[in-house]
Amino acid sequence: MRHLIFSAVFHACRKVIAVLALAAAALPAHADWNKLQQSGALRVAVYNEFAPFSDHGAGIDIDLAEALAKKLKLRLTLLPFPAGENLGDDLRNMVWKGHYLGYGPADVLLHVPVDSHLMAENDKVQIFAPYHVEAVRLVRSAQAIPAFDSIEALAGKRVGVEKVSIAAMVLLGEGNGRFRDNVRIFPSAAAALEELKAGRLDAVLANRSEIEAVFRGDPAFPLAQATFQRLPRNGWAVGMAVRKDDQDVARLLQAAVNELRDSGELQAIFARHGVRMVQP
Structure with a gap:
Protein backbone atom coordinates (compact mmCIF):
# COMPACT_ATOMS: atom_id res chain seq x y z
CA MET A 1 0.00 0.00 0.00
CA ALA A 135 -2.79 15.55 -6.22
CA VAL A 136 -5.06 13.00 -7.87
CA ARG A 137 -6.01 13.81 -11.44
CA LEU A 138 -7.91 12.17 -14.27
CA VAL A 139 -6.18 11.54 -17.58
CA ARG A 140 -8.39 10.54 -20.48
CA SER A 141 -8.21 9.55 -24.10
CA ALA A 142 -9.43 12.63 -25.95
CA GLN A 143 -10.79 10.30 -28.63
CA ALA A 144 -12.80 8.17 -26.18
CA ILE A 145 -13.92 11.06 -23.98
CA PRO A 146 -13.82 14.25 -26.11
CA ALA A 147 -14.93 16.52 -23.25
CA PHE A 148 -14.77 16.27 -19.48
CA ASP A 149 -16.87 18.63 -17.36
CA SER A 150 -17.55 16.37 -14.38
CA ILE A 151 -17.24 12.78 -13.27
CA GLU A 152 -20.59 12.12 -14.98
CA ALA A 153 -18.54 11.87 -18.18
CA LEU A 154 -17.09 8.60 -16.83
CA ALA A 155 -20.42 6.78 -16.94
CA GLY A 156 -20.02 3.64 -19.02
CA LYS A 157 -16.30 4.32 -19.62
CA ARG A 158 -13.40 1.99 -18.80
CA VAL A 159 -11.42 3.67 -16.04
CA GLY A 160 -8.19 2.27 -14.62
CA VAL A 161 -6.85 2.71 -11.08
CA GLU A 162 -4.01 1.31 -9.01
CA LYS A 163 -5.00 -1.25 -6.41
CA VAL A 164 -5.08 -0.07 -2.78
CA SER A 165 -4.70 3.60 -3.74
CA ILE A 166 -6.59 6.76 -2.91
CA ALA A 167 -7.72 6.93 -6.55
CA ALA A 168 -9.26 3.46 -6.29
CA MET A 169 -10.84 4.30 -2.94
CA VAL A 170 -12.63 7.43 -4.10
CA LEU A 171 -13.69 6.09 -7.50
CA LEU A 172 -15.01 2.76 -6.23
CA GLY A 173 -16.85 4.50 -3.39
CA GLU A 174 -18.36 7.34 -5.41
CA GLY A 175 -22.16 7.39 -5.50
CA ASN A 176 -22.52 4.08 -3.66
CA GLY A 177 -20.36 2.34 -6.23
CA ARG A 178 -22.10 3.53 -9.40
CA PHE A 179 -18.85 3.39 -11.41
CA ARG A 180 -17.70 0.09 -9.92
CA ASP A 181 -18.64 -2.15 -12.85
CA ASN A 182 -16.45 -0.17 -15.24
CA VAL A 183 -13.40 0.25 -13.00
CA ARG A 184 -10.34 -1.81 -13.91
CA ILE A 185 -7.81 -2.54 -11.14
CA PHE A 186 -4.06 -2.69 -11.91
CA PRO A 187 -1.02 -3.54 -9.80
CA SER A 188 0.40 -0.06 -10.40
CA ALA A 189 -0.60 3.28 -11.85
CA ALA A 190 2.09 2.83 -14.50
CA ALA A 191 0.42 -0.39 -15.69
CA ALA A 192 -2.95 1.35 -15.94
CA LEU A 193 -1.44 4.29 -17.83
CA GLU A 194 0.18 1.96 -20.36
CA GLU A 195 -3.21 0.35 -20.98
CA LEU A 196 -4.69 3.79 -21.57
CA LYS A 197 -1.90 4.59 -24.00
CA ALA A 198 -2.60 1.32 -25.85
CA GLY A 199 -6.30 2.18 -26.20
CA ARG A 200 -7.60 -0.52 -23.88
CA LEU A 201 -8.87 2.03 -21.34
CA ASP A 202 -10.77 5.29 -21.73
CA ALA A 203 -9.31 7.05 -18.67
CA VAL A 204 -7.12 6.58 -15.60
CA LEU A 205 -7.41 8.17 -12.17
CA ALA A 206 -3.94 8.47 -10.62
CA ASN A 207 -1.49 10.86 -9.00
CA ARG A 208 -0.64 13.81 -11.22
CA SER A 209 3.10 13.09 -11.08
CA GLU A 210 2.56 9.53 -12.28
CA ILE A 211 0.47 10.76 -15.20
CA GLU A 212 2.87 13.53 -16.22
CA ALA A 213 5.87 11.20 -16.18
CA VAL A 214 4.18 8.84 -18.65
CA PHE A 215 2.42 11.22 -21.07
CA ARG A 216 4.65 14.32 -20.79
CA GLY A 217 2.02 16.72 -22.05
CA ASP A 218 0.70 14.61 -24.94
CA PRO A 219 -2.45 16.49 -26.10
CA ALA A 220 -4.10 13.18 -27.00
CA PHE A 221 -4.28 12.45 -23.25
CA PRO A 222 -5.40 15.62 -21.43
CA LEU A 223 -5.50 15.95 -17.64
CA ALA A 224 -8.48 17.16 -15.67
CA GLN A 225 -9.37 17.72 -12.04
CA ALA A 226 -12.01 15.22 -10.98
CA THR A 227 -13.98 16.26 -7.91
CA PHE A 228 -14.83 13.62 -5.32
CA GLN A 229 -16.24 14.27 -1.86
CA ARG A 230 -13.44 12.39 -0.08
CA LEU A 231 -10.60 13.74 -2.20
CA PRO A 232 -8.57 16.78 -1.06
CA ARG A 233 -9.04 19.32 -3.86
Whole structure:
Protein backbone atom coordinates (compact mmCIF):
# COMPACT_ATOMS: atom_id res chain seq x y z
CA MET A 1 0.00 0.00 0.00
CA ARG A 2 1.39 3.36 -0.97
CA HIS A 3 0.97 6.10 1.57
CA LEU A 4 0.53 9.36 -0.33
CA ILE A 5 -2.85 9.93 1.23
CA PHE A 6 -4.45 12.40 3.57
CA SER A 7 -5.06 11.92 7.26
CA ALA A 8 -8.35 9.97 7.05
CA VAL A 9 -6.45 6.97 5.71
CA PHE A 10 -3.62 7.08 8.25
CA HIS A 11 -3.49 4.38 10.97
CA ALA A 12 -1.82 4.99 14.31
CA CYS A 13 1.18 2.83 15.01
CA ARG A 14 2.50 3.43 18.54
CA LYS A 15 4.84 1.26 20.58
CA VAL A 16 5.58 1.48 24.28
CA ILE A 17 9.35 1.70 24.87
CA ALA A 18 10.75 0.58 28.21
CA VAL A 19 12.65 3.10 30.26
CA LEU A 20 15.10 0.61 31.66
CA ALA A 21 18.68 1.48 30.86
CA LEU A 22 19.36 -1.93 29.38
CA ALA A 23 16.46 -1.61 26.94
CA ALA A 24 17.47 1.91 26.02
CA ALA A 25 20.98 0.78 25.29
CA ALA A 26 19.63 -1.85 22.90
CA LEU A 27 17.94 0.75 20.69
CA PRO A 28 19.82 1.92 17.56
CA ALA A 29 22.01 4.97 18.09
CA HIS A 30 20.63 8.33 16.97
CA ALA A 31 21.86 9.49 13.59
CA ASP A 32 23.01 12.84 14.93
CA TRP A 33 25.22 15.08 12.83
CA ASN A 34 28.48 14.04 14.50
CA LYS A 35 27.79 10.37 13.82
CA LEU A 36 26.82 11.14 10.25
CA GLN A 37 30.08 12.99 9.70
CA GLN A 38 32.03 10.12 11.20
CA SER A 39 30.29 7.57 9.00
CA GLY A 40 30.70 9.75 5.91
CA ALA A 41 27.36 8.56 4.49
CA LEU A 42 23.73 9.69 4.42
CA ARG A 43 21.37 6.71 4.53
CA VAL A 44 18.16 7.62 2.69
CA ALA A 45 15.09 5.37 2.68
CA VAL A 46 12.98 5.39 -0.49
CA TYR A 47 9.95 3.37 -1.53
CA ASN A 48 10.25 0.45 -3.95
CA GLU A 49 8.24 0.35 -7.20
CA PHE A 50 7.16 3.95 -6.89
CA ALA A 51 7.72 5.56 -10.28
CA PRO A 52 8.45 8.33 -11.07
CA PHE A 53 9.92 8.92 -7.61
CA SER A 54 11.87 5.74 -6.91
CA ASP A 55 11.86 2.61 -9.01
CA HIS A 56 14.80 0.27 -9.66
CA GLY A 57 17.33 2.84 -8.48
CA ALA A 58 16.03 5.76 -10.53
CA GLY A 59 13.53 8.57 -10.07
CA ILE A 60 12.88 11.97 -8.56
CA ASP A 61 13.49 10.91 -4.96
CA ILE A 62 16.70 9.13 -5.96
CA ASP A 63 18.01 12.30 -7.60
CA LEU A 64 16.89 14.34 -4.60
CA ALA A 65 18.70 11.97 -2.24
CA GLU A 66 21.88 12.37 -4.27
CA ALA A 67 21.53 16.15 -4.20
CA LEU A 68 20.95 16.19 -0.44
CA ALA A 69 23.99 14.01 0.23
CA LYS A 70 26.09 16.26 -1.97
CA LYS A 71 24.91 19.35 -0.08
CA LEU A 72 25.89 17.71 3.20
CA LYS A 73 29.22 16.57 1.70
CA LEU A 74 28.40 12.93 2.38
CA ARG A 75 28.22 9.89 0.13
CA LEU A 76 24.76 8.45 -0.47
CA THR A 77 23.56 5.06 0.76
CA LEU A 78 20.07 4.18 -0.48
CA LEU A 79 17.75 1.94 1.50
CA PRO A 80 14.88 1.03 -0.87
CA PHE A 81 12.04 -0.82 0.86
CA PRO A 82 8.46 -1.99 0.23
CA ALA A 83 5.67 0.04 1.80
CA GLY A 84 4.20 -1.45 4.97
CA GLU A 85 0.56 -1.84 5.96
CA ASN A 86 0.42 1.80 7.04
CA LEU A 87 2.66 4.82 7.38
CA GLY A 88 3.25 4.12 11.06
CA ASP A 89 4.92 0.86 10.04
CA ASP A 90 7.16 2.68 7.56
CA LEU A 91 8.17 5.34 10.07
CA ARG A 92 8.94 2.72 12.70
CA ASN A 93 10.87 0.41 10.37
CA MET A 94 12.80 3.03 8.40
CA VAL A 95 13.18 6.02 10.76
CA TRP A 96 13.12 5.47 14.50
CA LYS A 97 13.59 1.76 15.21
CA GLY A 98 14.49 -0.43 12.25
CA HIS A 99 12.90 -3.57 10.87
CA TYR A 100 12.93 -6.71 13.01
CA LEU A 101 14.76 -8.44 10.16
CA GLY A 102 17.67 -6.05 10.68
CA TYR A 103 17.00 -3.62 7.83
CA GLY A 104 17.26 0.07 8.68
CA PRO A 105 16.71 2.48 10.17
CA ALA A 106 17.78 5.16 7.72
CA ASP A 107 18.91 8.68 8.59
CA VAL A 108 15.97 10.12 6.64
CA LEU A 109 12.87 8.79 4.85
CA LEU A 110 11.66 10.63 1.75
CA HIS A 111 8.11 11.12 0.46
CA VAL A 112 6.29 11.38 3.78
CA PRO A 113 2.96 13.27 3.87
CA VAL A 114 3.38 16.50 5.84
CA ASP A 115 0.22 16.11 7.86
CA SER A 116 -0.60 17.25 11.38
CA HIS A 117 -2.56 14.09 12.23
CA LEU A 118 0.29 11.88 11.06
CA MET A 119 2.71 13.91 13.17
CA ALA A 120 0.51 13.57 16.26
CA GLU A 121 0.23 9.81 15.79
CA ASN A 122 3.99 9.32 15.36
CA ASP A 123 5.70 11.31 18.08
CA LYS A 124 9.07 9.59 17.69
CA VAL A 125 9.73 11.26 14.33
CA GLN A 126 9.96 14.76 12.95
CA ILE A 127 8.21 15.34 9.60
CA PHE A 128 9.41 18.44 7.80
CA ALA A 129 10.82 20.00 4.60
CA PRO A 130 7.85 19.69 2.21
CA TYR A 131 9.24 19.63 -1.32
CA HIS A 132 6.23 18.86 -3.53
CA VAL A 133 2.45 18.91 -3.57
CA GLU A 134 0.80 15.80 -5.00
CA ALA A 135 -2.79 15.55 -6.22
CA VAL A 136 -5.06 13.00 -7.87
CA ARG A 137 -6.01 13.81 -11.44
CA LEU A 138 -7.91 12.17 -14.27
CA VAL A 139 -6.18 11.54 -17.58
CA ARG A 140 -8.39 10.54 -20.48
CA SER A 141 -8.21 9.55 -24.10
CA ALA A 142 -9.43 12.63 -25.95
CA GLN A 143 -10.79 10.30 -28.63
CA ALA A 144 -12.80 8.17 -26.18
CA ILE A 145 -13.92 11.06 -23.98
CA PRO A 146 -13.82 14.25 -26.11
CA ALA A 147 -14.93 16.52 -23.25
CA PHE A 148 -14.77 16.27 -19.48
CA ASP A 149 -16.87 18.63 -17.36
CA SER A 150 -17.55 16.37 -14.38
CA ILE A 151 -17.24 12.78 -13.27
CA GLU A 152 -20.59 12.12 -14.98
CA ALA A 153 -18.54 11.87 -18.18
CA LEU A 154 -17.09 8.60 -16.83
CA ALA A 155 -20.42 6.78 -16.94
CA GLY A 156 -20.02 3.64 -19.02
CA LYS A 157 -16.30 4.32 -19.62
CA ARG A 158 -13.40 1.99 -18.80
CA VAL A 159 -11.42 3.67 -16.04
CA GLY A 160 -8.19 2.27 -14.62
CA VAL A 161 -6.85 2.71 -11.08
CA GLU A 162 -4.01 1.31 -9.01
CA LYS A 163 -5.00 -1.25 -6.41
CA VAL A 164 -5.08 -0.07 -2.78
CA SER A 165 -4.70 3.60 -3.74
CA ILE A 166 -6.59 6.76 -2.91
CA ALA A 167 -7.72 6.93 -6.55
CA ALA A 168 -9.26 3.46 -6.29
CA MET A 169 -10.84 4.30 -2.94
CA VAL A 170 -12.63 7.43 -4.10
CA LEU A 171 -13.69 6.09 -7.50
CA LEU A 172 -15.01 2.76 -6.23
CA GLY A 173 -16.85 4.50 -3.39
CA GLU A 174 -18.36 7.34 -5.41
CA GLY A 175 -22.16 7.39 -5.50
CA ASN A 176 -22.52 4.08 -3.66
CA GLY A 177 -20.36 2.34 -6.23
CA ARG A 178 -22.10 3.53 -9.40
CA PHE A 179 -18.85 3.39 -11.41
CA ARG A 180 -17.70 0.09 -9.92
CA ASP A 181 -18.64 -2.15 -12.85
CA ASN A 182 -16.45 -0.17 -15.24
CA VAL A 183 -13.40 0.25 -13.00
CA ARG A 184 -10.34 -1.81 -13.91
CA ILE A 185 -7.81 -2.54 -11.14
CA PHE A 186 -4.06 -2.69 -11.91
CA PRO A 187 -1.02 -3.54 -9.80
CA SER A 188 0.40 -0.06 -10.40
CA ALA A 189 -0.60 3.28 -11.85
CA ALA A 190 2.09 2.83 -14.50
CA ALA A 191 0.42 -0.39 -15.69
CA ALA A 192 -2.95 1.35 -15.94
CA LEU A 193 -1.44 4.29 -17.83
CA GLU A 194 0.18 1.96 -20.36
CA GLU A 195 -3.21 0.35 -20.98
CA LEU A 196 -4.69 3.79 -21.57
CA LYS A 197 -1.90 4.59 -24.00
CA ALA A 198 -2.60 1.32 -25.85
CA GLY A 199 -6.30 2.18 -26.20
CA ARG A 200 -7.60 -0.52 -23.88
CA LEU A 201 -8.87 2.03 -21.34
CA ASP A 202 -10.77 5.29 -21.73
CA ALA A 203 -9.31 7.05 -18.67
CA VAL A 204 -7.12 6.58 -15.60
CA LEU A 205 -7.41 8.17 -12.17
CA ALA A 206 -3.94 8.47 -10.62
CA ASN A 207 -1.49 10.86 -9.00
CA ARG A 208 -0.64 13.81 -11.22
CA SER A 209 3.10 13.09 -11.08
CA GLU A 210 2.56 9.53 -12.28
CA ILE A 211 0.47 10.76 -15.20
CA GLU A 212 2.87 13.53 -16.22
CA ALA A 213 5.87 11.20 -16.18
CA VAL A 214 4.18 8.84 -18.65
CA PHE A 215 2.42 11.22 -21.07
CA ARG A 216 4.65 14.32 -20.79
CA GLY A 217 2.02 16.72 -22.05
CA ASP A 218 0.70 14.61 -24.94
CA PRO A 219 -2.45 16.49 -26.10
CA ALA A 220 -4.10 13.18 -27.00
CA PHE A 221 -4.28 12.45 -23.25
CA PRO A 222 -5.40 15.62 -21.43
CA LEU A 223 -5.50 15.95 -17.64
CA ALA A 224 -8.48 17.16 -15.67
CA GLN A 225 -9.37 17.72 -12.04
CA ALA A 226 -12.01 15.22 -10.98
CA THR A 227 -13.98 16.26 -7.91
CA PHE A 228 -14.83 13.62 -5.32
CA GLN A 229 -16.24 14.27 -1.86
CA ARG A 230 -13.44 12.39 -0.08
CA LEU A 231 -10.60 13.74 -2.20
CA PRO A 232 -8.57 16.78 -1.06
CA ARG A 233 -9.04 19.32 -3.86
CA ASN A 234 -5.65 20.97 -3.34
CA GLY A 235 -3.70 17.76 -2.86
CA TRP A 236 -1.20 17.09 -0.10
CA ALA A 237 2.38 18.07 0.59
CA VAL A 238 5.16 15.48 0.81
CA GLY A 239 8.40 15.95 2.70
CA MET A 240 10.76 13.84 4.78
CA ALA A 241 11.12 12.34 8.24
CA VAL A 242 13.96 11.88 10.73
CA ARG A 243 14.09 10.77 14.35
CA LYS A 244 12.55 13.27 16.71
CA ASP A 245 15.87 13.86 18.47
CA ASP A 246 17.89 14.45 15.28
CA GLN A 247 17.33 18.20 15.27
CA ASP A 248 20.71 19.05 13.72
CA VAL A 249 20.15 16.61 10.87
CA ALA A 250 16.66 18.01 10.26
CA ARG A 251 17.96 21.57 10.26
CA LEU A 252 20.71 20.77 7.75
CA LEU A 253 18.34 18.83 5.47
CA GLN A 254 15.81 21.66 5.57
CA ALA A 255 18.52 24.14 4.63
CA ALA A 256 19.65 21.85 1.78
CA VAL A 257 16.09 21.61 0.41
CA ASN A 258 15.74 25.39 0.60
CA GLU A 259 18.97 25.85 -1.34
CA LEU A 260 17.96 23.31 -3.98
CA ARG A 261 14.63 25.06 -4.44
CA ASP A 262 16.09 28.58 -4.51
CA SER A 263 18.72 27.60 -7.07
CA GLY A 264 16.19 25.89 -9.34
CA GLU A 265 17.92 22.51 -8.98
CA LEU A 266 14.91 20.92 -7.31
CA GLN A 267 12.60 22.02 -10.13
CA ALA A 268 15.13 20.69 -12.64
CA ILE A 269 15.15 17.29 -10.93
CA PHE A 270 11.38 17.01 -11.36
CA ALA A 271 11.56 18.28 -14.94
CA ARG A 272 14.08 15.58 -15.90
CA HIS A 273 11.38 13.04 -15.14
CA GLY A 274 8.62 14.92 -16.96
CA VAL A 275 6.96 16.19 -13.78
CA ARG A 276 6.09 19.75 -12.84
CA MET A 277 7.13 20.45 -9.27
CA VAL A 278 4.41 22.15 -7.27
CA GLN A 279 5.80 24.20 -4.41
CA PRO A 280 4.08 23.67 -1.05
